[in-house]
Amino acid sequence: MSQSAEPGPAVRGEDEVVDLCRDLIRIDTSNYGDHSGPGERTAAEYVAEKLAEVGLEPQIFESHPGRASTVARIEGEDPSRPALLIHGHTDVVPANASDWTYDPFSGEIADGCLWGRGAVDMKDMDAMTLAVVRDRLRSGRKPPRDIVLAFMADEEAGGTYGARYLVDNHPDLFEGVSEAIGEVGGFSFTVSEDVRLYLVETAQKGINWMRLTVEGTAGHGSMTNRDNAITELSEAVARLGRHEFPVRLTKSVRGFLDELGDALGVELDPEDMDTTLAKLGGIARIIGATLRNTAAPTMLGAGYKVNVIPGQATAHIDGRFLPGYEEEFLADLDRVLGPRVKRESLHADKALETSFDGALVEAMQTALRAEDPIARAVPYCLSGGTDAKSFDDLGIRCFGFAPLKLPPELDFAGMFHGVDERVPVDGLKFGVRVLDRFIDAC
Missing domain, CATH: 3.40.630.10 (Zn peptidases)
Structure with a gap:
Protein backbone atom coordinates (compact mmCIF):
# COMPACT_ATOMS: atom_id res chain seq x y z
CA MET A 1 0.00 0.00 0.00
CA PHE A 189 -4.86 -1.40 39.50
CA THR A 190 -2.86 0.40 42.16
CA VAL A 191 -1.86 -1.98 44.95
CA SER A 192 0.43 0.37 46.86
CA GLU A 193 2.79 3.28 46.33
CA ASP A 194 5.37 0.74 45.16
CA VAL A 195 3.32 -1.53 42.90
CA ARG A 196 0.78 -0.88 40.18
CA LEU A 197 -0.59 -3.93 38.40
CA TYR A 198 -1.62 -3.70 34.75
CA LEU A 199 -4.09 -6.44 33.89
CA VAL A 200 -3.42 -8.00 30.49
CA GLU A 201 -6.23 -10.17 29.20
CA THR A 202 -4.97 -13.67 28.38
CA ALA A 203 -8.32 -15.45 28.61
CA GLN A 204 -12.04 -14.83 28.29
CA LYS A 205 -15.09 -16.80 29.23
CA GLY A 206 -17.24 -18.50 26.65
CA ILE A 207 -20.77 -17.31 25.90
CA ASN A 208 -24.06 -19.16 25.76
CA TRP A 209 -27.10 -16.95 25.47
CA MET A 210 -30.10 -19.23 25.71
CA ARG A 211 -33.88 -19.38 25.82
CA LEU A 212 -35.64 -21.54 28.40
CA THR A 213 -39.11 -22.82 27.68
CA VAL A 214 -41.68 -24.62 29.80
CA GLU A 215 -44.89 -26.03 28.32
CA GLY A 216 -47.91 -26.21 30.59
CA THR A 217 -51.69 -26.51 30.45
CA ALA A 218 -53.55 -23.41 29.35
CA GLY A 219 -56.75 -22.50 31.15
CA HIS A 220 -58.96 -19.93 32.80
CA GLY A 221 -57.24 -17.78 35.41
CA SER A 222 -60.04 -18.33 37.91
CA MET A 223 -59.55 -22.09 38.06
CA THR A 224 -57.04 -24.25 39.86
CA ASN A 225 -54.19 -25.28 37.58
CA ARG A 226 -51.40 -27.52 38.83
CA ASP A 227 -49.60 -27.45 35.48
CA ASN A 228 -48.96 -23.71 35.24
CA ALA A 229 -46.02 -23.02 32.92
CA ILE A 230 -45.26 -19.69 34.59
CA THR A 231 -45.01 -21.28 38.03
CA GLU A 232 -42.76 -24.07 36.83
CA LEU A 233 -40.47 -21.76 34.89
CA SER A 234 -40.32 -19.15 37.65
CA GLU A 235 -39.20 -21.75 40.17
CA ALA A 236 -36.52 -23.02 37.81
CA VAL A 237 -35.26 -19.53 36.99
CA ALA A 238 -35.16 -18.66 40.69
CA ARG A 239 -33.09 -21.77 41.42
CA LEU A 240 -30.68 -20.88 38.64
CA GLY A 241 -30.46 -17.22 39.63
CA ARG A 242 -29.51 -18.18 43.18
CA HIS A 243 -27.21 -21.03 42.22
CA GLU A 244 -23.51 -20.56 42.93
CA PHE A 245 -21.34 -22.57 40.58
CA PRO A 246 -18.17 -24.07 42.12
CA VAL A 247 -14.90 -22.11 42.07
CA ARG A 248 -12.64 -23.21 39.24
CA LEU A 249 -9.21 -21.55 39.07
CA THR A 250 -8.04 -21.44 35.47
CA LYS A 251 -4.43 -20.82 34.46
CA SER A 252 -4.98 -17.09 33.92
CA VAL A 253 -6.94 -16.56 37.15
CA ARG A 254 -4.36 -18.52 39.13
CA GLY A 255 -1.62 -16.40 37.55
CA PHE A 256 -3.41 -13.19 38.51
CA LEU A 257 -3.97 -14.33 42.09
CA ASP A 258 -0.33 -15.38 42.45
CA GLU A 259 0.84 -11.98 41.22
CA LEU A 260 -1.65 -10.19 43.46
CA GLY A 261 -0.58 -12.20 46.48
CA ASP A 262 3.04 -11.38 45.77
CA ALA A 263 2.23 -7.67 45.40
CA LEU A 264 0.27 -7.69 48.65
CA GLY A 265 2.88 -9.77 50.45
CA VAL A 266 0.32 -12.39 51.47
CA GLU A 267 -0.65 -15.88 50.37
CA LEU A 268 -4.19 -15.83 49.03
CA ASP A 269 -6.44 -18.71 50.00
CA PRO A 270 -8.33 -20.15 46.99
CA GLU A 271 -10.96 -21.46 49.41
CA ASP A 272 -11.65 -17.95 50.72
CA MET A 273 -12.24 -15.88 47.61
CA ASP A 274 -14.52 -13.41 49.43
CA THR A 275 -11.55 -12.14 51.43
CA THR A 276 -9.46 -11.88 48.29
CA LEU A 277 -12.13 -9.95 46.38
CA ALA A 278 -12.51 -7.53 49.27
CA LYS A 279 -8.97 -6.34 48.56
CA LEU A 280 -9.71 -5.47 44.92
CA GLY A 281 -12.08 -2.53 45.14
CA GLY A 282 -13.78 -1.71 41.84
CA ILE A 283 -12.19 -4.51 39.82
CA ALA A 284 -13.63 -7.14 42.18
CA ARG A 285 -16.62 -7.44 39.86
CA ILE A 286 -14.38 -8.22 36.90
CA ILE A 287 -12.23 -10.74 38.76
CA GLY A 288 -15.07 -12.23 40.81
CA ALA A 289 -16.95 -13.24 37.68
CA THR A 290 -13.93 -15.24 36.45
CA LEU A 291 -13.75 -17.54 39.47
CA ARG A 292 -16.68 -19.68 38.36
CA ASN A 293 -19.20 -20.25 35.60
CA THR A 294 -22.22 -17.95 35.72
CA ALA A 295 -25.80 -17.95 34.42
CA ALA A 296 -27.79 -14.74 34.84
CA PRO A 297 -31.55 -14.62 34.13
CA THR A 298 -32.16 -11.50 32.04
CA MET A 299 -35.63 -11.74 30.45
CA LEU A 300 -39.03 -13.35 31.19
CA GLY A 301 -42.04 -13.75 28.92
CA ALA A 302 -45.47 -15.37 29.21
CA GLY A 303 -49.15 -14.76 28.72
CA TYR A 304 -51.35 -12.32 26.82
CA LYS A 305 -54.33 -11.66 29.12
CA VAL A 306 -54.69 -11.42 32.87
CA ASN A 307 -57.45 -14.03 33.15
CA VAL A 308 -55.78 -16.61 30.90
CA ILE A 309 -53.18 -19.07 32.16
CA PRO A 310 -50.79 -19.45 29.22
CA GLY A 311 -49.64 -22.78 27.86
CA GLN A 312 -46.03 -21.65 27.57
CA ALA A 313 -43.53 -19.48 29.46
CA THR A 314 -40.05 -18.44 28.40
CA ALA A 315 -36.93 -16.93 29.95
CA HIS A 316 -33.59 -15.80 28.60
CA ILE A 317 -30.27 -16.54 30.29
CA ASP A 318 -26.83 -15.02 29.81
CA GLY A 319 -24.52 -17.95 30.41
CA ARG A 320 -20.72 -17.62 30.66
CA PHE A 321 -18.33 -20.51 31.11
CA LEU A 322 -14.63 -20.68 31.93
CA PRO A 323 -12.03 -22.10 29.52
CA GLY A 324 -12.18 -25.88 29.79
CA TYR A 325 -15.46 -25.99 31.68
CA GLU A 326 -18.22 -25.82 29.06
CA GLU A 327 -19.39 -29.41 29.51
CA GLU A 328 -19.52 -29.03 33.29
CA PHE A 329 -21.43 -25.77 32.87
CA LEU A 330 -24.13 -27.30 30.68
CA ALA A 331 -24.49 -30.33 32.95
CA ASP A 332 -24.90 -28.09 35.98
CA LEU A 333 -27.50 -26.01 34.13
CA ASP A 334 -29.65 -29.01 33.29
CA ARG A 335 -29.41 -30.36 36.83
CA VAL A 336 -30.48 -27.05 38.39
CA LEU A 337 -33.26 -26.32 35.88
CA GLY A 338 -34.84 -29.77 36.03
CA PRO A 339 -36.43 -32.02 33.39
CA ARG A 340 -39.43 -29.76 32.62
CA VAL A 341 -37.30 -26.95 31.20
CA LYS A 342 -36.30 -27.02 27.54
CA ARG A 343 -32.99 -25.24 26.92
CA GLU A 344 -32.21 -23.71 23.51
CA SER A 345 -28.96 -21.93 22.61
CA LEU A 346 -29.46 -18.64 20.74
CA HIS A 347 -25.86 -17.46 20.52
CA ALA A 348 -22.82 -19.40 21.64
CA ASP A 349 -19.10 -18.83 21.34
CA LYS A 350 -16.03 -20.45 22.76
CA ALA A 351 -13.84 -19.58 25.70
CA LEU A 352 -10.25 -18.56 25.02
CA GLU A 353 -6.99 -18.81 26.91
CA THR A 354 -3.34 -18.29 26.02
CA SER A 355 -0.19 -18.34 28.11
CA PHE A 356 1.31 -15.21 29.61
CA ASP A 357 4.73 -15.40 28.00
CA GLY A 358 6.70 -14.65 24.86
CA ALA A 359 8.13 -11.59 23.16
CA LEU A 360 4.80 -9.79 22.90
CA VAL A 361 4.24 -9.98 26.66
CA GLU A 362 7.79 -8.78 27.25
CA ALA A 363 7.11 -5.83 24.94
CA MET A 364 4.02 -4.93 26.98
CA GLN A 365 5.99 -5.01 30.23
CA THR A 366 8.86 -2.99 28.76
CA ALA A 367 6.53 -0.31 27.37
CA LEU A 368 4.55 -0.02 30.60
CA ARG A 369 7.62 0.27 32.83
CA ALA A 370 9.13 2.93 30.60
CA GLU A 371 6.11 5.15 31.34
CA ASP A 372 5.34 3.90 34.85
CA PRO A 373 8.35 2.60 36.82
CA ILE A 374 6.15 0.74 39.34
CA ALA A 375 4.18 -1.06 36.61
CA ARG A 376 3.87 -4.83 36.65
CA ALA A 377 1.98 -6.58 33.84
CA VAL A 378 -0.10 -9.53 35.06
CA PRO A 379 -2.48 -11.97 33.32
CA TYR A 380 -6.20 -12.05 33.93
CA CYS A 381 -9.37 -13.59 32.53
CA LEU A 382 -12.15 -11.42 31.10
CA SER A 383 -15.67 -12.35 32.21
Missing part, protein backbone atom coordinates in the same frame (compact mmCIF):
# COMPACT_ATOMS: atom_id res chain seq x y z
CA SER A 2 1.10 3.52 -0.69
CA GLN A 3 2.69 5.41 2.18
CA SER A 4 4.12 8.24 0.13
CA ALA A 5 2.10 11.09 1.61
CA GLU A 6 4.20 14.05 2.60
CA PRO A 7 4.74 14.26 6.37
CA GLY A 8 2.36 16.71 8.00
CA PRO A 9 3.17 19.16 10.76
CA ALA A 10 4.89 17.68 13.78
CA VAL A 11 2.00 16.57 15.99
CA ARG A 12 2.74 14.03 18.67
CA GLY A 13 0.07 11.36 18.98
CA GLU A 14 -0.81 12.27 22.53
CA ASP A 15 -1.60 15.83 21.43
CA GLU A 16 -4.49 14.74 19.21
CA VAL A 17 -5.80 11.61 20.92
CA VAL A 18 -8.43 13.50 22.92
CA ASP A 19 -9.86 15.19 19.84
CA LEU A 20 -9.92 11.88 17.98
CA CYS A 21 -11.75 10.21 20.84
CA ARG A 22 -14.22 13.11 21.12
CA ASP A 23 -14.97 12.91 17.42
CA LEU A 24 -15.66 9.19 17.68
CA ILE A 25 -17.88 9.57 20.76
CA ARG A 26 -19.94 12.21 18.95
CA ILE A 27 -20.78 9.68 16.24
CA ASP A 28 -23.72 7.77 17.70
CA THR A 29 -22.88 4.15 16.90
CA SER A 30 -25.41 2.58 19.28
CA ASN A 31 -25.91 -1.12 18.61
CA TYR A 32 -29.45 -2.27 19.36
CA GLY A 33 -28.77 -5.90 18.57
CA ASP A 34 -30.79 -5.97 15.35
CA HIS A 35 -29.94 -5.44 11.70
CA SER A 36 -29.57 -1.68 12.07
CA GLY A 37 -26.28 -0.05 12.93
CA PRO A 38 -26.82 3.70 13.02
CA GLY A 39 -23.54 5.51 12.82
CA GLU A 40 -21.24 2.56 12.09
CA ARG A 41 -20.82 3.54 8.44
CA THR A 42 -20.10 7.14 9.48
CA ALA A 43 -17.52 5.94 11.99
CA ALA A 44 -15.90 3.65 9.42
CA GLU A 45 -15.59 6.56 6.98
CA TYR A 46 -14.15 8.81 9.70
CA VAL A 47 -11.49 6.22 10.58
CA ALA A 48 -10.69 5.65 6.90
CA GLU A 49 -10.25 9.39 6.34
CA LYS A 50 -7.86 9.70 9.27
CA LEU A 51 -5.79 6.79 8.00
CA ALA A 52 -5.78 8.03 4.41
CA GLU A 53 -4.52 11.45 5.55
CA VAL A 54 -1.23 9.83 6.53
CA GLY A 55 -0.79 7.77 3.39
CA LEU A 56 -2.56 4.47 4.05
CA GLU A 57 -5.14 2.93 1.74
CA PRO A 58 -7.88 1.76 4.10
CA GLN A 59 -10.72 -0.45 2.90
CA ILE A 60 -14.30 -0.24 4.12
CA PHE A 61 -16.29 -3.48 4.24
CA GLU A 62 -20.06 -3.21 4.56
CA SER A 63 -21.57 -6.55 5.56
CA HIS A 64 -25.13 -5.16 5.67
CA PRO A 65 -26.43 -1.68 4.84
CA GLY A 66 -24.82 0.63 7.41
CA ARG A 67 -22.82 -2.11 9.13
CA ALA A 68 -19.30 -1.15 8.11
CA SER A 69 -15.74 -1.96 9.26
CA THR A 70 -12.41 -0.39 8.24
CA VAL A 71 -9.19 -2.34 7.67
CA ALA A 72 -5.70 -1.17 6.67
CA ARG A 73 -2.21 -2.66 6.62
CA ILE A 74 1.00 -0.82 7.52
CA GLU A 75 4.19 -2.15 6.00
CA GLY A 76 6.88 -2.92 8.55
CA GLU A 77 10.66 -2.79 8.39
CA ASP A 78 10.76 -6.56 8.04
CA PRO A 79 7.69 -7.81 6.11
CA SER A 80 8.98 -11.38 6.41
CA ARG A 81 8.11 -11.39 10.10
CA PRO A 82 4.61 -12.43 11.22
CA ALA A 83 2.27 -9.45 11.37
CA LEU A 84 0.55 -7.93 14.40
CA LEU A 85 -3.18 -7.18 14.45
CA ILE A 86 -4.48 -4.19 16.42
CA HIS A 87 -8.26 -4.39 16.51
CA GLY A 88 -11.07 -2.36 17.97
CA HIS A 89 -14.79 -1.86 17.50
CA THR A 90 -16.64 1.37 16.81
CA ASP A 91 -20.12 0.34 17.99
CA VAL A 92 -21.36 1.01 21.52
CA VAL A 93 -24.27 -0.09 23.66
CA PRO A 94 -27.21 2.36 23.78
CA ALA A 95 -27.39 5.10 26.40
CA ASN A 96 -30.31 7.02 27.91
CA ALA A 97 -29.23 10.67 28.04
CA SER A 98 -31.54 11.51 30.95
CA ASP A 99 -29.54 9.16 33.20
CA TRP A 100 -26.21 10.86 32.50
CA THR A 101 -24.48 13.88 34.03
CA TYR A 102 -23.43 14.94 30.53
CA ASP A 103 -25.01 13.93 27.23
CA PRO A 104 -23.50 10.53 26.35
CA PHE A 105 -22.74 11.62 22.78
CA SER A 106 -21.40 15.09 23.52
CA GLY A 107 -17.79 14.19 24.31
CA GLU A 108 -17.76 16.56 27.28
CA ILE A 109 -14.48 17.14 29.11
CA ALA A 110 -14.92 17.68 32.84
CA ASP A 111 -13.06 16.79 36.03
CA GLY A 112 -10.04 15.68 34.05
CA CYS A 113 -12.04 13.09 32.11
CA LEU A 114 -13.57 12.70 28.67
CA TRP A 115 -17.20 11.65 29.14
CA GLY A 116 -19.38 9.72 26.74
CA ARG A 117 -20.66 6.38 25.59
CA GLY A 118 -17.66 4.45 24.31
CA ALA A 119 -15.09 6.39 26.33
CA VAL A 120 -13.73 3.11 27.70
CA ASP A 121 -15.62 0.57 25.55
CA MET A 122 -13.82 1.14 23.31
CA LYS A 123 -13.39 4.39 21.44
CA ASP A 124 -10.51 5.24 23.75
CA MET A 125 -8.42 2.42 22.24
CA ASP A 126 -9.63 3.30 18.74
CA ALA A 127 -8.44 6.87 19.26
CA MET A 128 -5.13 5.81 20.82
CA THR A 129 -4.45 3.51 17.89
CA LEU A 130 -5.27 6.23 15.36
CA ALA A 131 -3.13 8.75 17.22
CA VAL A 132 -0.10 6.45 17.37
CA VAL A 133 -0.37 5.36 13.75
CA ARG A 134 -0.85 8.88 12.45
CA ASP A 135 2.13 10.18 14.40
CA ARG A 136 4.39 7.35 13.29
CA LEU A 137 3.49 7.68 9.62
CA ARG A 138 3.83 11.47 9.67
CA SER A 139 7.33 11.12 11.05
CA GLY A 140 8.26 8.22 8.77
CA ARG A 141 8.67 5.69 11.58
CA LYS A 142 7.85 2.24 10.24
CA PRO A 143 6.92 -0.47 12.74
CA PRO A 144 9.36 -3.40 13.05
CA ARG A 145 6.82 -5.70 11.35
CA ASP A 146 3.59 -5.36 9.40
CA ILE A 147 0.59 -4.14 11.39
CA VAL A 148 -2.99 -4.80 10.39
CA LEU A 149 -5.50 -2.29 11.74
CA ALA A 150 -9.13 -3.32 12.06
CA PHE A 151 -11.93 -1.06 13.33
CA MET A 152 -15.07 -3.17 13.37
CA ALA A 153 -18.82 -3.00 13.56
CA ASP A 154 -21.18 -5.02 15.75
CA GLU A 155 -18.88 -6.28 18.52
CA GLU A 156 -21.50 -5.41 21.14
CA ALA A 157 -23.94 -7.91 19.60
CA GLY A 158 -21.51 -10.74 18.92
CA GLY A 159 -19.65 -9.45 15.85
CA THR A 160 -21.87 -11.06 13.21
CA TYR A 161 -21.64 -7.98 10.98
CA GLY A 162 -18.08 -7.15 11.96
CA ALA A 163 -15.24 -9.48 12.96
CA ARG A 164 -17.14 -12.67 12.20
CA TYR A 165 -18.05 -11.39 8.73
CA LEU A 166 -14.44 -10.40 7.96
CA VAL A 167 -12.96 -13.66 9.23
CA ASP A 168 -15.47 -15.76 7.27
CA ASN A 169 -15.47 -13.73 4.05
CA HIS A 170 -12.13 -11.88 3.90
CA PRO A 171 -9.57 -13.96 5.81
CA ASP A 172 -6.88 -12.75 3.37
CA LEU A 173 -6.95 -9.40 5.16
CA PHE A 174 -5.22 -11.10 8.09
CA GLU A 175 -2.70 -13.11 6.11
CA GLY A 176 0.51 -13.60 8.06
CA VAL A 177 -0.92 -12.29 11.35
CA SER A 178 0.26 -14.34 14.32
CA GLU A 179 -0.69 -12.15 17.31
CA ALA A 180 -3.23 -9.49 18.18
CA ILE A 181 -4.06 -6.92 20.82
CA GLY A 182 -7.51 -5.52 21.51
CA GLU A 183 -9.78 -4.26 24.24
CA VAL A 184 -10.27 -4.77 27.98
CA GLY A 185 -6.71 -5.19 29.11
CA GLY A 186 -3.69 -3.12 30.06
CA PHE A 187 -5.57 -1.01 32.60
CA SER A 188 -4.02 -0.30 35.97
CA GLY A 384 -17.16 -11.13 28.92
CA GLY A 385 -16.19 -11.71 25.32
CA THR A 386 -14.57 -9.73 22.50
CA ASP A 387 -13.86 -9.98 18.78
CA ALA A 388 -10.81 -12.06 19.73
CA LYS A 389 -13.09 -15.10 19.56
CA SER A 390 -13.40 -14.64 15.80
CA PHE A 391 -9.70 -13.97 15.24
CA ASP A 392 -8.79 -17.05 17.24
CA ASP A 393 -10.37 -19.08 14.43
CA LEU A 394 -7.54 -17.90 12.18
CA GLY A 395 -4.93 -19.18 14.63
CA ILE A 396 -4.14 -15.68 15.92
CA ARG A 397 -2.94 -15.48 19.53
CA CYS A 398 -5.02 -12.75 21.14
CA PHE A 399 -4.42 -10.47 24.13
CA GLY A 400 -6.37 -7.62 25.66
CA PHE A 401 -3.99 -4.66 25.84
CA ALA A 402 -5.45 -1.15 25.72
CA PRO A 403 -3.12 0.55 28.22
CA LEU A 404 -4.58 3.06 30.66
CA LYS A 405 -3.09 4.43 33.87
CA LEU A 406 -6.12 5.07 36.07
CA PRO A 407 -6.71 6.97 39.32
CA PRO A 408 -7.14 4.43 42.15
CA GLU A 409 -10.53 5.89 43.04
CA LEU A 410 -12.06 5.48 39.57
CA ASP A 411 -14.60 2.64 39.36
CA PHE A 412 -13.27 1.38 36.05
CA ALA A 413 -15.37 -1.80 36.01
CA GLY A 414 -18.49 0.32 36.43
CA MET A 415 -17.65 2.29 33.29
CA PHE A 416 -18.35 -0.65 30.96
CA HIS A 417 -21.93 -0.29 29.71
CA GLY A 418 -22.59 1.96 32.70
CA VAL A 419 -23.96 5.44 33.23
CA ASP A 420 -21.45 8.34 33.11
CA GLU A 421 -18.82 6.35 31.24
CA ARG A 422 -15.60 8.36 31.14
CA VAL A 423 -11.86 8.03 30.69
CA PRO A 424 -9.14 10.23 32.23
CA VAL A 425 -7.56 12.56 29.68
CA ASP A 426 -4.13 11.80 31.13
CA GLY A 427 -4.92 8.11 30.79
CA LEU A 428 -5.50 8.51 27.06
CA LYS A 429 -2.17 10.28 26.62
CA PHE A 430 -0.43 7.63 28.71
CA GLY A 431 -1.94 4.95 26.50
CA VAL A 432 -0.59 6.62 23.36
CA ARG A 433 2.93 6.72 24.75
CA VAL A 434 2.79 3.09 25.88
CA LEU A 435 1.36 1.84 22.58
CA ASP A 436 4.04 3.70 20.67
CA ARG A 437 6.79 2.09 22.76
CA PHE A 438 5.05 -1.30 22.52
CA ILE A 439 5.07 -1.19 18.72
CA ASP A 440 8.79 -0.41 18.73
CA ALA A 441 9.49 -3.28 21.14
CA CYS A 442 7.46 -6.00 19.45
